[in-house]
Amino acid sequence: MRYLITVFLIVFGQVVVAQDWEDHQIFNAENATTSLRIVSSTDTDLFAPLIEAFVAKHPDVGVDYFVTGTAEIDRLFRDKPKAFDIAISSAMDLQLKLTNDGFALRLNGVLHPEWAQWRQSLFAFTSEPAAIVINKAAFSGYPIPRTRQELIQALRARPEAFRNRVGTYDVRKSGLGYLFATQDARASETFWRLMEVMGSLNVRLYCCSGEMIDDLITGRISVAYNVLESYAAVRAESQNALEIILPSDFPTTMMRTALVSRDTLVPQQAERFIQHLVHQQSGADKAASSPLPLLGGEAGVDRATIALEPALMTFLDALKRAKFLSEWTSALIQD
Amino acid sequence: MDNPTVSGSLRYRLGLTLIGGAAVLAVLLFFAVRSYAVQVAQQGQDNILVASVTSMLDAAAIRDNAVEVDIPYAAFSMLTTPADDRVFYAIFQDGTFLSGYRDLGYLGPDAGLENIFGFANVRGVLVRQVSASRTLIGANKRTEVQIVLAQTQDALSATLDQISRNAALLGVGFFALAAALSVWATAATMGQLDRLTTSVTRRGPQDLRPFKNSVPQEMAPLVQSLNSLMARLDQSLSQSEDFIAEAAHRVRTPLATVRSYAEATLQRVDKEENREAMRSMVKAIDESSRAAGQLLDHAMITFRADHLEREDINLVELVRDLVLRMTPIAEMKDLSLSVQGDGSVPYAGDAILLQNAVRNLVDNAMKYGPAESLIDITVRAEPHPHIMVIDRGPGFPSHEISTLTLRFKRGQNAENTIGSGLGLTIAKDVAFAHGGGIKLENTLKGGACVTLSLSS
Structure with a gap:
């Protein structure tokens, strides 16, 4: 780090207009x-x-x-x-x-x-593939799900164990979460069934992979869906509690x-x-x-699996996005 | 000889016309291929745009009194191009913007009509756009969904560049081929003229036969004119030869009569001065008679050289025969003739012409050879058949050797001798007619040496 100076700066008074930087x-x-x-x-x-x-x-x-x-x-x-x-x-x-x-x-x-x-x-x-990350403690004595279908079955089998303890991206806030969700929806109907199950378990919604992993480590949630594998891998090394599952039914890789x-x-x-x-x-x-x-x-x-092509703009269309979000909301947020 | 006035070249004119035509055709070909390619490529892009916009319109529906357009993933996916062309679209409901890019304007007519294609400038780039619409009928209302779909033309330009390059190569190839063909065609056409020119040039000076070889139709009139010109020339030449022969013949007969009278008179005249005059007269008459004879010979040779009658003869025999007949005249002058060389020299030639030629040579030798001298006649077959006549006279004046064979040309030392100057010319013409030549030189002792050589 010879040429590097790391300086943490407060947000205000920067060259760039005041902005909430992470x-x-x-x-x-x-x-x-x-x-x-x-x-x-x-x-x-x-x-x-x-x-x-x-x-x-x-x-x-x-x-x-x-x-x-x-x-x-x-x-x-x-x-x-x-x-x-x-x-x-x-x-x-x-x-x-x-x-x-x-x-x-x-x-x-x-x-x-x-x-x-x-x-x-x-x-x-x-x-970078999207992964299902679980806290191993929640699955002790139970088989580890390897596909989305198995995850659905695992969640349905023990709803009380997972209530309030599943998490995924809030696709309304996270661009990456939206990309993963739309590509999943494009690939299989299983996605919607999973969303409905997670919705019924009172899912927690996150802006970022990092926070999901934090909550997994603390044990606040037991299952996180569509977490960035790269982020999870870094943390999983130090935290033995986590297991990263790349769903074998269909991979979503960005x-x-x-x-x-x-x-x-x-x-x-x-x-x-x-x-x-x-x-x-x-x-x-x-x-x-x-x-x-x-x-x-x-x-x-x-x-x-996600190709760089104009088709990526499909789900960014205002009408399409509104329709997708309304379906997503009705599946996931069941008041 | 006068050179003809040259103005332009048929070869260049023909070549330039053909090559120029090929160039124009090549350029036309290039533009034709390119414009066709533009059409086809544009048609291809338009088809995909229509397919895409149709799939988008198909996904439009009225739900809960609101228009929903659930754009299929494939709609944009099919617009993927190798050059990653940019895609713009806009969705309107009855002219009101719903989603997409606001900078696109709907060009289309009312629902149900044809798709409207056009070019537009979006965000500083040229795009091809299609406008299409569809009428949706809901529970209690009709509404129209209009979609404009636009795509940049990078891939199309790349394709067209590629096609243009290929078309240019095609054009250049076509031009090269056509140019090569032009050069060949020009050469082939001109070759006919060259061939005629060669065959005219190659002819001997006496050859005035008409051309019989086949020539292209276009050249037939030229050859016809040439043939008729030569026929007239031939006729006038033979007329003049006939005239000379006729004239010589007519002069010779009365000369013989005059000579016999003069001889008779000489016997009767006693006075020495009168006798001398009579002798001079006889001598002059002899000279005229001999000249007339040679003119006749020459005319005959000119005629026979054109229609050479070759037969198998032995040159040695021919010469011996001639020498035998000339020996009496030689003896009168105290000269002796000797034939040497090979024992037998077979040759296919015109005996009458060859005899005539050798007689003229021996005649000359006898005229210039001093009394009591020897005339050597050598006949040999190697390296090619030739007859050499050597006398012991004064030889040729060295500065005149090259001109002596011309018609009526006599040497400066010949003033005291009877002769017309046709002897060597006759020998030379005969040698030429037999594909050979004549060579004049002086021997080391000063005598003249004439070699008549024939083709082997």
């Missing part, structure tokens, strides 16, 4: 002549190694790393395209729509496989994506950062280790 860190402030402003949905501790490797290679570039939710990134980017240089988000659909709407800069210098980029503007750099703002003032540095990002995450550089899953995926994890 986190904000500045890398390599002392040597930097230019600065990249990155707005991201990825937790700093997961992403920091990538930034540190970048500033080590480019000592003249500093990085301003802001963390917020996926829906907020989309809103910020649309409101003020000049305010940030790079957007990194796990919500593929929102990122694709940003690109489709012309907010992304075309980067011809980035070499990336066809399936992992869109319009040479939006670049995927991880492959790709974390990055794009450079059309209005960036430092296009060259931004392009270099994206090049660095996709190179590190391609696994070509064996020495570089990243806490984030590689794009090629690890053994047993197939290529992303």
Whole structure:
């Protein structure tokens, strides 16, 4: 961490307009002549190694790393395209729509496989499956469910054990949660049945994977559905209490994506950062280790099932979204 | 000879016309293929847009008095292109915006009519858009759902670029092929003219036969004119030869009569000065008679050279025969003739012409050879058949050797000798008619050496 200064800053009085950041860190402030402003949905501790490797290679570039939710990134980017240089988000659909709407800069210098980029503007750099994470304590003496169907059966078998103790994304607030839910709904009717069961158990709704995992560890909930496997894996290592299940009936795997703002003032540095990002995450550089899953995926994890294509915009349509949310609400929130 | 006035070249004109035509066709081909490709590619994009917008309209329904458009995932999925084209859409209900992109305007007519295609500029990019609508009938109302779907044309442009490149290659290939064919066609056409030119050029100076080889239809009039020109030339030539022969013949007969009178008179005249005059007269008459004879020979040779009658003869025999007949005249001048060389030289030639030629050579040798000298006649078959006549006279004046074979040309040292100057010309014409030639040189001792060579 030679070039790195980690500074936690209070929210007010920043260059960027007052904003409720989940986190904000500045890398390599002392040597930097230019600065990249990155707005991201990825937790700093997961992403920091990538930034540190970048500033080590480019000592003249500093990085301003802001963390917020996926829906907020989309809103910020649309409101003020000049305010940030790079957007990194796990919500593929929102990122694709940003690109489709012309907010992304075309980067011809980035070499990336066809399936992992869109319009040479939006670049995927991880492959991350959605997982069911359980607190093992809740299943002691019972078989661990391996599919959604088995989870439904397990929940139905012991409703009292799980009442108020199941959690999933609040798709109204989380872009990633909405993406996972819509893709699940597209894949199978099982999703709706699971939602109805979870609804009947008085489901807890979360904004983020991190909080769900926190509550799993404390034992506040026993089952979390559609948690990011990458986040859970980091915590599961230290917490023996958790078990991560990748549903074997159908996997839902998303790709974390990055794009450079059309209005960036430092296009060259931004392009270099994206090049660095996709190179590190391609696994070509064996020495570089990243806490984030590689794009090629690890053994047993197939290529992303959610493709980067215009169809991702389908569920972002206002009418479609309203319909989906009303169905989701009626299934999950049973007053 | 006058060179013809040259203005332009048929070859270039023909070649340029053909190649220029090929170039124009190649360019036309390129644009035709490209415009067809544009049509087909645009048709392809339009079809997909229509399929997509139709599936969206199909998903429209009235539920609880509100319009619901449950866009199928496939509607946008089918718009995926290799160039990742951007997609824009807008949904309206009776002209009121419901969802999608507000910057798209509905172009379509009332419900139920054809889809309306068009181009528009959305967010600074050119898009192809289709407008379509569908009437929904609910429990107590009719409403119209209108959808505009637009897509950028990156993939289409890429495809068109590819097709344009291929079309350009096609055009260039076509042009190259057509140009090569043009060059070939021009060469083939001009080849006919060249062939005629060659066959005219290659003809001997006396050859005035009409052209019999087949020529293309277009050249037939030219060959016809050429043939008729040559026929007239041939006729006038033979007329003049006939005239010369006739004239010589008519002059010779009275000359013989005059000579015999002069001889008779010489016997009767006693006065020495008168006798001298009479002798001069006889000599002049001899000279005229000999010239007339040679003119006759020459005319005959000119005629026979055109229609050479070859037969198998032995040159040695031919020469010996001739020498035998000339020996009396030689003896009168105290000259001796000797035939040397190979024992037998077979040759296929015109005996009369060859005899004539050798006689003229021996005649010349006898005229210039001093009294009591020897004339050597050598006949050999190697390296090719030739007859060499050597006398012991003064030889040819060295500066005149090249011109002596011209008609009526006599050497400067011949003033005291009878002759017309046709002897060597006759020998040369005969040699040429037999595909050979004549060579004049002087021997080391100063005598003249004439070699008549024939083709082997």
